[in-house]
Amino acid sequence: MTRIDGRKNDELRPVTIQRDYLKYPEGSVLITTGETKVICAATVEERVPNWLNGRGTGWVTAEYAMLPRATDERTNRFRHSGRAREIQRMIGRSLRAAVDMVRLGEHQIRIDCDVIQADGGTRTASVTGGYVALVDALHYMVDMNMIPDMPLNGNLAAISVGVVDGDPLLDLCYAEDSVADVDMNIVMLDDEFVELQGTGEHSTFDRAVLDDMLELAQKGIQDLIEIQLASWH
Numbered sequence: 001m002t003r004i005d006g007r008k009n010d011e012l013r014p015v016t017i018q019r020d021y022l023k024y025p026e027g028s029v030l031i032t033t034g035e036t037k038v039i040c041a042a043t044v045e046e047r048v049p050n051w052l053n054g055r056g057t058g059w060v061t062a063e064y065a066m067l068p069r070a071t072d073e074r075t076n077r078f079r080h081s082g083r084a085r086e087i088q089r090m091i092g093r094s095l096r097a098a099v100d101m102v103r104l105g106e107h108q109i110r111i112d113c114d115v116i117q118a119d120g121g122t123r124t125a126s127v128t129g130g131y132v133a134l135v136d137a138l139h140y141m142v143d144m145n146m147i148p149d150m151p152l153n154g155n156l157a158a159i160s161v162g163v164v165d166g167d168p169l170l171d172l173c174y175a176e177d178s179v180a181d182v183d184m185n186i187v188m189l190d191d192e193f194v195e196l197q198g199t200g201e202h203s204t205f206d207r208a209v210l211d212d213m214l215e216l217a218q219k220g221i222q223d224l225i226e227i228q229l230a231s232w233h
Helices: 082-096 122-143 207-231
Strands: 015-019 027-033 036-045 059-066 108-117 156-164 167-170 182-189 192-199
Touching: 015 122, 015 207, 027 122, 036 122, 059 082, 059 122, 082 108, 082 122, 082 156, 082 182, 082 192, 108 122, 122 156, 122 182, 122 207, 156 207, 167 207, 182 207
Parallel strands: 059 108
Antiparallel strands: 015 027, 027 036, 036 108, 156 167, 156 182, 182 192
C-alpha cells in the first residue's frame, strides 16, 4: 500500500531528539516523531516512596499529559483520564526496566511527559524521549556524587506497529492508527522485549502477522536507539 506520507512500510517518521530543552530539570528532551512532539523532563529527588523507605533501593516513575490543543480539538487542562493514567503507568514500567534500582540507591526520578502536539505514537515517543532525559539525569547524579556510577541496564526505546489494509506498518501516524485492523506498542531494552501491548481493533490476527509486526518493531527500535546514541555526540 501507499502510505499517507509516502514512507516505506518499515520506515520511521523523521525523528529528532533535542537534549537540554528546558533550563531547570536534571534531564530534558524535546522529541519529535513526524508531527508528534513530546517534552520529557526528568526530576531527581533524594527520597523514595514511603513503601520503599529503608530498603536501599530507588524508584523511577512517570507522568503523562496532553496540552489542551495538542490535538485538533481542545481538551480540558489537567484532566486525568483513565487513558492517561494507563499510559503513564506503561511509561514508568518501561523506564524502570532500564535502571538497576539497587545501584540507584534511595533516590527517585520522575519523568514528566507532556504532549504538545499529537499525531499518533505519543506513548512510544514518551518512552523513547523519556529514556534520554532519564540517562541525562543519571549522569547528573554521578557528577554530583549522588551515585558512584551509571546504574543502567541497557538502551531502551519504543515504537508502534500495526496492520492497515492487510499490510504490517511501522510507526503509525494518527490517520493510520485510527483505521488499523491491529495496533501494537512495543518496548525493547536492546534486543529484549520489555512490554507488548497489542489489540485486534477490527479483526483477529495470526502468529505469522504477529511475527511480522515484531520484526518490524525490532528494526524500528534499533533505528531509534541509534538516534538516541547520536544525540549524546
